[in-house]
Amino acid sequence: MAQKIADETDRRILKELVADAxxxxxxxxxxxxxxxxxxxxxxxxxxxxxxxRGYTALVDPSIDGWTMTAIAxxxxxxxxxxxxxxxxxxxxxxxxxxxxxxxxxxxxxxLKVMSAGLEQYERFIKEKIARLKCVASIETSxxxxxxxxxxx
Numbered sequence: 486m487a488q489k490i491a492d493e494t495d496r497r498i499l500k501e502l503v504a505d506a507x508x509x510x511x512x513x514x515x516x517x518x519x520x521x522x523x524x525x526x527x528x529x530x531x532x533x534x535x536x537x538r539g540y541t542a543l544v545d546p547s548i549d550g551w552t553m554t555a556i557a558x559x560x561x562x563x564x565x566x567x568x569x570x571x572x573x574x575x576x577x578x579x580x581x582x583x584x585x586x587x588x589x590x591x592x593x594x595x596l597k598v599m600s601a602g603l604e605q606y607e608r609f610i611k612e613k614i615a616r617l618k619c620v621a622s623i624e625t626s627x628x629x630x631x632x633x634x635x636x637x
Contacts, residue, residue: 490536491527494519498527499536503636506540543636551581551599554628555606558592559614560621568619575617581609592624 490496497517501508508516514524531537546552561568576585576596584597600606606625614623 490531495527495531495536498524498531502537546583546599550601553600553602553606554631555598555600556626556628557596557598557610557614558624559594559596560591560623561593561619562621563619564593571619572617575613579609579613581613 490499494517498513501513501516510525510528511521513528514521517524519527528537559572561572572594573585576582576594581598581600582596583599584595586595587593588595598606598609600609610623610625614620
């Protein structure tokens with residue numbers, strides 16, 4: 486479990502890295518008002534304590550032809566462990582699913598799904614989600630425009 490952030494300087498370091506994880510230590514130190522050595526010590530501590538879990542590249546999904554985003558809500562037929570495990574294992578293997586969240590309320594899961602269009606999304610639903618015996622219902626909303634997307 487990640488420990489809490491020590492202070493506002495740690496928060497500034499994280500904010501700068503979220504905006505550009507490729508900053509050199511010297512660039513990062515300058516942006517947050519530290520010299521290089523203390524900045525590097527703080528950065529290493531944030532990594533070692535799990536506050537920073539890793540670094541990644543954000544790739545434009547349209548490179549794979551994925552131009553449509555859907556939010557799918559899924560209800561399982563039963564809340565039994567075997568069905569939960571079946572669904573979650575299946576979702577982990579589907580490239581189309583960018584995010585999957587177990588939620589409270591009338592639905593069990595919320596999925597963020599990318600596809601190349603309506604026909605591909607329909608195939609995804611029919612050939613993957615609907616074939617799972619544990620799925621009772623699926624409801625989809627299509628994203629028309631992203632107003633804000635935060636990368637934590």
